[in-house]
Amino acid sequence: MAVGKTAIGQQLAKQLRAPFVDTDALIVENHGSIADIFAGRGEHAFREIEARTVARVIEDAIATPTVISLGGGAVLDSGTQQLLARCTVVYLECDPETVSERIARNSGRPLLAGDPMSRWMDLFTTRRPVYERLADLVFDVRHGSVSELGRQLEEALRELPEGAAAIAKETAAAPAVPENVALKEEVEQ
Template identity: 35%
Template sequence: MTGPRVVLVGPPGAGKSTIGALLAERLGTGYRDTDADIERTAGKPIPEIFIDEGEPHFRALERQAVRAAVAEHPGVLALGGGAVMDPDTRALLKGLPVVFLDVELADAVRRVGLDKPRPLLAVNPRQRWRELMEARRPLYHEVARAVVATGGRTPGEVADAVLDALELPRPTTARDIPDTTQ
């Protein structure tokens, strides 16, 4: 198989960055976040891209970042929350090991506080998050090979659930090896 071993999608607050880095560590591979790629390419934070150039420009950068990452990155890849809105991106993800990290609003609020600069959540963030999820949830499901609910789980438990959902081996750690010295 070519392309990423795992692709994570989901809304803001789903834990894509945290879970992605943890999965990469457990799988012994690299981690890449397309939002970080966009910021590096643009030379500024995403909120500034929205303000200075607008959402259509941001989405064009996002499309390019996803295309490049899928082609180049063999490890764990996290996509920005709105990447699935683009039909070309959804087509590109077809057949890849995509996992939708499903999160409830209360958990998303707790995780990101909805106080960080998130351009699409600037006005009435809780209501806007619900509206975004209403529009995006079917698209997350469309691209996902598996759905992992994050509610009530630690990052380690979510990472384990992703590995199980994709039928990837869990790494052997010292705690998994029986103590034979006794």
């Protein structure tokens, strides 16, 4: 959370002329705010909704290469992990100092109630091994504007052995995204 997955994902999708889907935004659109889901139905219900949403997005993206932004907890679901094997997964890496500044500006995250940075560090410590295991690419987002990071990420994806061939294929309008690019960041709801 607060790493920039939505902004960077949108920038990458724009560069690649590919669709962009933010799974958290889809959940909010179809089920109401994440905070309300947590408060009214609990984290378990949210995770079930999240897993179904991610599965539908990945299945829909099979025919159309897509940049997908996932919430940080989405990757903890074993079914989601299996689906991500079809995607090029990018782990957006950032430092606690940068995240702290961003979290301070947005306090409406249910899993960060109380001491946000302490909760963030706990979640990150638990989730980091999963992110690293699933990632095809670890991408540092600490320095640079969104457009610079988007260009750097596109370059890094082109350098991936399996991504290079997929990006090099031309579609009618633009280079294709390697399979689907699923962006996940250090911690999300």
